[in-house]
Amino acid sequence: MGNEIDLHAQGAGFDADWLRWREPADMEARDAGLLAAWLEGLPTEARIMELGAGTGSLLRACLPRLRRSVHWQALEGDAGLIARAEARFAHWAWDHPDWTFATGDPVRLRGPGGACELHWQCIDLSAGVLDLSGVTAVAASAWGDLVSWCWAGRFAAQAAAAQVRSVYLALNVVDGPQFHPALPLDGLLGRAFAAHMRRDKGLGPALGGAAAVGWALALRTAGYRVRDAASVWRLGSTHPLLTGAWLEGYVRAACEQQPGLRDRAGDWLTQRLGQLAQGALQVQVAHRDVLAWRP
């Protein structure tokens, strides 16, 4: 047998390293036109609520494109990630010398043509109803596939009732990653992984690979107009840490779902990590971004 799979090891979950490794791939993948359309449609002063904000990756993607003042309310359930966010923004500001950064609550960021007051809130979003009064727009990245159809439907109805103008949900996973070169086990692993993605992550049976379709339906039903666009991760030797961690998490999840795959999946993983080390692996992980706005 090849690689021994430890089903209990920490996988490609939401630890800070995983979020740091995925940030550049997320920035490359998000559809630039949809993100620009969302930001340009905001009023000159906007209050934005972000769901499942991690360490603030989505805001860092928005800041260079920001031409207005925003109050950004970042909701996140993991206090450890929130504790790391300040250092991530300090580092970001160091790399963007035309921006100033001041710690505190709110964190203040100011740059050419734009300013942001960032307030963090540690909250379990499974708990239920959110206070959306005064919120201009809701945003999330790599979050929409974690929730259930019921969660999405209830949230869309609440957003419409609170007159939230727009909802921007980036990077909703789509089933069926594509591997080059192909291996015989790709299909079986892909189906097991897709089923694992639909397991309950604390917010009901997850939408997983049906997230973009599910959210579009929920938001249209609530009266929003909706556009969506592809946002594909292109993994391989340009993102070696992310690709290695993703492959390990992919196999771990597939084997949790279908334990009979363990031996063959271990060999598959050994082969894939070898290809990655030789620069001979390309993986496309499909996502879709969703933008909804009130007509």
Ligand SMILES: C[S@@+](CC[C@H](N)C(=O)[O-])C[C@H]1O[C@@H](n2cnc3c(N)ncnc32)[C@H](O)[C@@H]1O
């Ligand atoms: C895939 S990560 C994405 C994080 C961030 N949006 C990014 O793009 O880097 C999903 C995030 O949702 C958060 N999350 C998951 N379930 C949650 C819940 N029930 N309440 C609050 N946050 C939750 C996780 O802690 C994690 O930070």
